[in-house]
Amino acid sequence: xxHQTLIPVVFCASLLLMACSGAQNGAISPAAPVATTTSNSxxxxxxxxxxxxxFIRHELPHITTGDSAxxxxxxxxxxxxxxxxxxxxxxDDVIFGNIAGTVTLFLNDGQMHFTPISTDLQDVRAxxxxxxxxxxxxxxVATQRFRRPVIGEFNDGVLTFQDMPDVYSxxxxxxxxxxxxxxxxxxxxxxxxTEQLQNQGLIFNERGGGGVFVYYRxxxxxRAERLNEQADALAIAFPDINHDGVxxxxxGNDFNRxxxxxxxxxxxxxxxxxxxxxxxxxxxxxxxxxxxxxxxTIFATDMKPYNQDVKTMASWLxxxxxxxxxxxxxxxxxxxxxxxxWQNGQWQNQAYSLQIDASGWSWSGKFGDLDNDGxxxxxxxxxxxxxxxxxxxxxxxxxxxxxxFVNNAGQSFTRADWGLSDSGSGRxxxxxxxxHDGRLDVVxxxxxxxxxxxxxxxxxxxxxxxxxxxxxxANHTAxxxxxxxxxxxxxxxxxxxxxxxxxxxxxxxxxxxxxxxxAATDIEITWPDGSISHIDTIPSNTLTTxxxxx
Amino acid sequence: MNGAxxxxxxxxxNQLFSARRxxxxxxxxxxxxxxxxxxxxxxxxxILVIVGVIVGGLFGYLALINKYPAWIQAACVIAGLLPxxxxxxxxxxxxxxxxxATLTMLVAAQSxxxxxxxxxxxxxxxxxxxxxxxxxxxxxxxxxxxxxxxNWMVLIxxxxxxxxxxxxxxxxxxxxxxxxxxxxxxxxxxxxxxxxQELAALGMPEVSAQGLPGFFGRDGWIAxxxxxxxxxxxxxxxxTTAVRLDVHFWWNVGETILLILATxxxxxxxxxPSTN
Numbered sequence: 001x002x003h004q005t006l007i008p009v010v011f012c013a014s015l016l017l018m019a020c021s022g023a024q025n026g027a028i029s030p031a032a033p034v035a036t037t038t039s040n041s042x043x044x045x046x047x048x049x050x051x052x053x054x055f056i057r058h059e060l061p062h063i064t065t066g067d068s069a070x071x072x073x074x075x076x077x078x079x080x081x082x083x084x085x086x087x088x089x090x091x092d093d094v095i096f097g098n099i100a101g102t103v104t105l106f107l108n109d110g111q112m113h114f115t116p117i118s119t120d121l122q123d124v125r126a127x128x129x130x131x132x133x134x135x136x137x138x139x140x141v142a143t144q145r146f147r148r149p150v151i152g153e154f155n156d157g158v159l160t161f162q163d164m165p166d167v168y169s170x171x172x173x174x175x176x177x178x179x180x181x182x183x184x185x186x187x188x189x190x191x192x193x194t195e196q197l198q199n200q201g202l203i204f205n206e207r208g209g210g211g212v213f214v215y216y217r218x219x220x221x222x223r224a225e226r227l228n229e230q231a232d233a234l235a236i237a238f239p240d241i242n243h244d245g246v247x248x249x250x251x252g253n254d255f256n257r258x259x260x261x262x263x264x265x266x267x268x269x270x271x272x273x274x275x276x277x278x279x280x281x282x283x284x285x286x287x288x289x290x291x292x293x294x295x296x297t298i299f300a301t302d303m304k305p306y307n308q309d310v311k312t313m314a315s316w317l318x319x320x321x322x323x324x325x326x327x328x329x330x331x332x333x334x335x336x337x338x339x340x341x342w343q344n345g346q347w348q349n350q351a352y353s354l355q356i357d358a359s360g361w362s363w364s365g366k367f368g369d370l371d372n373d374g375x376x377x378x379x380x381x382x383x384x385x386x387x388x389x390x391x392x393x394x395x396x397x398x399x400x401x402x403x404x405f406v407n408n409a410g411q412s413f414t415r416a417d418w419g420l421s422d423s424g425s426g427r428x429x430x431x432x433x434x435x436h437d438g439r440l441d442v443v444x445x446x447x448x449x450x451x452x453x454x455x456x457x458x459x460x461x462x463x464x465x466x467x468x469x470x471x472x473x474a475n476h477t478a479x480x481x482x483x484x485x486x487x488x489x490x491x492x493x494x495x496x497x498x499x500x501x502x503x504x505x506x507x508x509x510x511x512x513x514x515x516x517x518x519a520a521t522d523i524e525i526t527w528p529d530g531s532i533s534h535i536d537t538i539p540s541n542t543l544t545t546x547x548x549x550x
Numbered sequence: 551m552n553g554a555x556x557x558x559x560x561x562x563x564n565q566l567f568s569a570r571r572x573x574x575x576x577x578x579x580x581x582x583x584x585x586x587x588x589x590x591x592x593x594x595x596x597i598l599v600i601v602g603v604i605v606g607g608l609f610g611y612l613a614l615i616n617k618y619p620a621w622i623q624a625a626c627v628i629a630g631l632l633p634x635x636x637x638x639x640x641x642x643x644x645x646x647x648x649x650x651a652t653l654t655m656l657v658a659a660q661s662x663x664x665x666x667x668x669x670x671x672x673x674x675x676x677x678x679x680x681x682x683x684x685x686x687x688x689x690x691x692x693x694x695x696x697x698x699x700x701n702w703m704v705l706i707x708x709x710x711x712x713x714x715x716x717x718x719x720x721x722x723x724x725x726x727x728x729x730x731x732x733x734x735x736x737x738x739x740x741x742x743x744x745x746x747q748e749l750a751a752l753g754m755p756e757v758s759a760q761g762l763p764g765f766f767g768r769d770g771w772i773a774x775x776x777x778x779x780x781x782x783x784x785x786x787x788x789x790t791t792a793v794r795l796d797v798h799f800w801w802n803v804g805e806t807i808l809l810i811l812a813t814x815x816x817x818x819x820x821x822x823p824s825t826n
Contacts, residue, residue: 308763308774310741314748318757326680352768353785392752412780 035531036549041542044438044465045110051459054419055442059450061116062096062104064427070387070396071448074145074195075099077125077234078363078427080503081445084129084138086154092432092507094453095140096445097124103142104451105159112435112455119159121150125192126174126503127428132185133220134474143171143189146199166221169210170196175236176498177247177480178528179264183473184217185498190233190251212236212251212260214269217474227269232257235285235502238480239298241274243342245530247480252282252300256325256333259300273332275340277349280324280333284502288367288376289493290339291410294484296493297341299351301362301380301502304336306403315398319389337362337380356413360400364501367407368431368440369513370418372461374490375407376513381426381444399423402444418458424449430500432507438463438541440511461515462540467508468496468525469547477508478548480528485538486521487514514540556713583821584646586814589654590661594641598634606630621689628687649714656707657813663700664806666691671799681761684795694760697798698739701732704805718819721812724805731801737771738764766790767797 066075079097086093091110097103103121106114123145131138132151140152140159148168152161172192179186191210204210211229215222227249235252242248242263249262249269259278262269279302286299303320305312324335337359339351351357359365360382367376384390385397401421405413424446431440439456446452464485468478481496492514497506514520523535525546538544592599610626635658643651666686673684685692705728712721745759763770766789772778773790784790792800 308769308771310744311748313741313762314745314752314759317745317749317759318752318754321757326682328678328680329674330678331680352791355779355784358769358774392754414780 032526033531035525035527035533037525037533037535037546038549039535039544039546041538041544044541044543045436050457052457053459054417054457055454056457057419057422058112058453058455060094060096060104060106060114060453062098062106062445062451063101063449064096064098064445064447064451065100066385066447067100071385073386073389074192074198076384076386076389076447078425078447078503079103079124079445080127080142080505081428081430081443081451082127082129082140082505083430083432083443083507084505086129086138086140086159088137091436092434092509093129094432094434094443095127095129096451097127097142097428097503099123099145103127105140105154108434110434110436112453114453117154117157117159119152119161121152121161123147125172126499128174128176128498128505130176130185130479130498130505131474131476132176132187132217134184134476136471136476141174141176141187143174145172145195146170149174149189164222166218166224167215169208169213171210171213171233173233173236173251173503174499175238177238178475179214179238179247179249180216181529182217183475183529185475185479186214186216187222188236188238188249188251189213189215190231190236190253192232192234192254193230194232194255212249214249225269227262228260228271230257231260234283235300237285237287237298237500238497239287239296241272241347243295250285250298252279252285254281254283255323256280258333275338275347275349276332277334277338278332279338280327280335283362284364284366284500284504286366286500287495287497290367290376290378290407291341292375292490292492293410294491294493295342296495297339298347299340299356299365299367299378300338301359301365302335302337303361303384304358306358306360306400315393318392319384319398322389337365354413356405359403359405361398362403363427364429364504366429366431366501366504369463369511370404370431370440370442370456370460371406371458372439372463372513372515374461374487374492374513374515375409377407378405378413379403379420379429379431379442380405381429381446383423383425383446385425385447397425399425402426420454422452424452428502428504430504430506431511433465433509433511436543438465438511461513462517463511463513464520464538464540465512465543466510466523466538467543467545468510468527469545470527471547472550473529475528478528479508482526483510483512484522484524484526485512485514486523487512488517490515509543556710583817584642584650585817585821586810588642589657589813592634592638595634595638598637599631602630602632602634603627604630619689621685621687624687649711652707652714653711653716653813656704656711657809660704660802660806660809664802667799667802670795674795681793681795694739694742698735701728701735704728705732708809715820716812716816718812718815720808720815724808724812727801727804727808731805734764734766734801738762761794763794764797767792767794770797 064079082095083092091108093108095105103119105117124142126143128141129138143149149164150161151164152159171189173190176185176187190212193210196204212227212231214225232254233251234254237250238247246264251260279300283301287296290297336357337351338349340347341350359380361384362380362382365380370377381402387396390396401423404416404420406416426444426446428445434441441456442454444452470478483494494510499505520538525533606627610623613623642654670686673679749757765771773784778784
């Protein structure tokens with residue numbers, strides 16, 4: 001493995017020269033302003049970790065519980081998790097939500113040791129660790145089942161929460177992004193109306209109901225724009241749906257409510273239905289360049305048994321009869337995973353042909369290069385427990401192994417174990433390098449089971465990691481930026497995101513597996529404001545911080 | 551089934567009714583040869599057809615105003631035509647023997663069954679009805695055991711007909727097609743009964759297991775088996791991608807067409823003047 005010492009590189013002059021000459025790199029659009037940056041690369045600190053064939057499971061002292069009397073539908077949807085550096089020590093910390101129990105923050109020392117910090121926060125759905133106010137220090141944001149969202153600050157070893165300003169509804173899913181290009185982070189919230197109606201009855205509608213809302217940062221508070229009035233939003237993402245270079249809004253809904261999409265346009269958000277086929281009970285959405293084409297695909301999870309044997313089908317049938325509405329021929333919704341691929345100017349679902357349409361009662365499903373071979377693998381956590389819905393089954397649960405699908409150079413997916421096939425009832429899940437060894441670890445917050453970290457100890461290829469910093473804007477971690485690299489013959493694309501999957505936040509450190517090559521080249525960063533910067537080479541097995549200087 | 555035994559039975563019935571056939575020929579001045587169109591030609595029974603339509607229509611109307619399901623209304627009208635067709639079959643039986651009568655019944659019934667699947671296809675693809683509603687004309691008959699019983703019956707009758715003389719390439723292809731179709735329905739029935747057992751064991755006997763995938767089509771055995779995963783076979787367009795409704799539509803389209811072709815060829819061969 002190549003090692004690289006600290007290399008401060010100043011690009012201002014060279015980038016300005018490149019922009020003026022217009023001859024250095026054809027990839028830079030003449031219209032795109034050039035961003036000046038500095039970057040430094042440090043080698044991964046934990047190269048001595050032994051490697052083998054599997055991930056190693058570590059249980060954390062946190063259990064998400066639904067109710068003391070047993071877990072019922074809705075509570076059984078579980079709670080989210082978030083990763084991010086809350087204490088500024090350079091390590092991504094992890095926070096796990098809870099329903100009946102309380103939220104727990106685990107401070108990471110970067111060597112797979114975690115210190116729990118208790119809170120008194122309960123009934124949490126989504127969690128985010130994000131710098132909402134642009135002060136350079138991230139806050140913890142949580143949506144709650146029947147209360148308005150809260151924002152927490154971590155000070156002196158204590159995480160304390162207060163109500164989020166200007167936001168009064170109880171929301172479920174959320175995701176953060178600079179949607180109006182003003183350099184501050186906005187947030188999109190979605191309600192979960194079916195649960196709210198069960199809890200509040202029709203008064204929920206009389207009080208104004210729910211829907212999808214954009215909250216634009218406005219000074220110290222927020223200004224709301226309501227996009228629609230009904231939702232069962234379990235996932236929110238910002239893919240570029242029409243490939244115009246601008247992020248749009250995609251909301252995945254549960255319970256046969258169609259997914260919703262809005263295109264960004266000069267006149268405001270334009271509602272569209274971009275997909276010919278969608279999931280029916282959309283549980284999670286991930287946006288990823290699965291085929292190394294430089295174009296993102298959109299993956300959504302739903303409920304479909306992987307095995308179609310009689311025993312499995314019989315255990316699913318009574319629940320699915322209740323939950324799944326029979327389809328008409330022109331209903332785009334199917335109760336199975338979808339992988340939307342942009343081809344010939346339209347989205348086409350290829351999940352069935354790639355055999356990733358079925359991954360059980362799926363919750364968070366995400367792509368990440370878990371073996372650093374240069375291709376992003378798919379991991380889906382699954383399972384269901386509910387006394388009312390699955391009372392006919394032992395322990396009231398559908399018990400199935402979490403599913404890893406290894407990406408075979410973009411041609412197909414093969415199921416593998418790698419120590420990740422736990423049968424716990426997984427809900428939120430994310431992939432993050434917790435010990436700086438250049439390998440993605442997996443974090444899961446299951447229902448009625450211990451929170452788990454799967455430490456990646458597979459012998460793997462090389463990788464690089466990038467952290468983008470915009471110190472002079474309120475969007476410090478450059479959420480919304482895209483990074484393109486070349487690794488050997490492969491072109492790869494990643495996006496800096498706050499959240500992906502199901503109620504799961506993303507690390508702001510971007511990971512690329514690059515296989516056996518010694519360096520990534522032709523690194524192109526498109527910052528959230530559209531300006532572009534280039535780096536010629538990043539040596540393998542380094543964490544590179546790229547900082548905008550203007 | 552033992553072929554020699556079947557031939558003995560056929561011979562027995564031929565002898566039994568040869569006297570009536572001779573009597574019929576004497577009375578009517580000869581017997582016209584049977585053709586494919588004879589099977590569907592109900593002109594000779596026009597009075598029964600008209601009466602059947604009126605009576606069946608009346609019962610269908612009564613079913614309508616009494617808010618019985620649409621399939622019962624349709625069944626009333628179809629039942630009204632049964633006397634006319636039954637008499638038609640009896641006449642063929644008397645004129646041409648039981649083999650021809652059996653063939654007539656099979657062609658008519660399979661054609662109706664094919665129409666049922668066509669209607670189901672139209673309901674789903676053209677009218678955009680949901681799966682559970684797109685069940686053809688007699689929707690109550692869209693049950694796993696009915697399909698199972700029907701296909702075994704078609705297979706057995708086809709074997710009898712082939713032994714009795716329905717011998718041409720289309721007939722042999724039809725036999726192969728029907729064997730495969732029946733095998734699929736046997737697999738489906740086996741899964742259905744097992745699923746019902748499992749559901750009963752879970753205390754959910756009221757939940758139906760109707761509609762599980764079979765060998766072919768989307769989510770079928772070939773599409774999901776460990777033996778085929780990650781091979782081109784498990785995502786072969788149509789064979790492992792079509793929904794169950796389409797799979798069985800094409801099964802029955804094939805079966806109906808092959809049966810009609812086989813019948814036509816054999817009847818033409820039989821009607822050809824002898825060159826001796």
